[in-house]
Amino acid sequence: MSDRPKVAVIVGSLRRQSVNRRLAEAIAMVAAPKLDLKIVEYDEVPLYNQDHEADLPAAVIAFKAAIKSADAVLIVTPEYNRSMPGVLKNAIDWASRPPGQGVWSGKPAAIAGSSPGALGTGAAQVDLRNVLTAINVAVMGAPQIYFVHREENFTEDGSFSDPKFIAFIEGWADKFAAWIAKVGS
Numbered sequence: 044m045s046d047r048p049k050v051a052v053i054v055g056s057l058r059r060q061s062v063n064r065r066l067a068e069a070i071a072m073v074a075a076p077k078l079d080l081k082i083v084e085y086d087e088v089p090l091y092n093q094d095h096e097a098d099l100p101a102a103v104i105a106f107k108a109a110i111k112s113a114d115a116v117l118i119v120t121p122e123y124n125r126s127m128p129g130v131l132k133n134a135i136d137w138a139s140r141p142p143g144q145g146v147w148s149g150k151p152a153a154i155a156g157s158s159p160g161a162l163g164t165g166a167a168q169v170d171l172r173n174v175l176t177a178i179n180v181a182v183m184g185a186p187q188i189y190f191v192h193r194e195e196n197f198t199e200d201g202s203f204s205d206p207k208f209i210a211f212i213e214g215w216a217d218k219f220a221a222w223i224a225k226v227g228s
């Protein structure tokens with residue numbers, strides 16, 4: 044499986060019990076035959092401040108390096124007040140800077156999200172797609188992943204309990220791998 048594309052997974056929630064982190068981990072498990080998905084930690088990335096662009100904080104350098112070295116990016120995010128969380132937007136902004144040294148342009152990407160609410164991160168994903176388009180990230184249009192969080196939707200080992208959803212994620216992994224091969228440089 045060494046030729047699997049390396050995918051940097053950014054979870055838009057920093058909390059330990061994040062349902063989006065659980066979704067990311069379950070996707071990584073199911074997609075493993077096709078994609079090498081690894082969560083990128085970015086808790087230490089500070090609030091964006093242009094004064095620090097000339098001497099980037101170590102956490103920003105590490106975050107940018109993780110994105111740059113990956114073949115693609117998967118962002119798994121909650122929805123906060125009908126948009127993406129500030130921590131996620133902050134990290135995206137840092138990695139787009141300084142001018143000419145951003146790490147996003149041309150990167151293949153996909154988006155997923157989980158919410159206990161019935162609308163399931165749809166508004167956040169639309170906003171996120173818009174932001175990623177502005178920094179020339181090649182976001183896969185479909186299939187899209189909206190996951191309404193319920194405890195019973197996961198097995199004890201962290202996978203999905205519904206065989207139909209597992210089949211959906213397997214198909215999603217095939218399509219994302221094809222997307223990465225098509226648009227990645």
Ligand SMILES: Cc1cc2nc3c(=O)[nH]c(=O)nc-3n(C[C@H](O)[C@H](O)[C@H](O)COP(=O)(O)O)c2cc1C
Binds near residue numbers: 062125
């Ligand atoms: C500040 C804030 C705003 C929220 N706004 C929304 C929202 O607009 N839509 C939604 O579906 N859930 C909303 N929620 C609920 C989150 O979906 C829920 O807390 C979820 O568990 C957060 O994701 P996480 O478990 O990955 O941290 C909000 C939560 C917070 C803390």
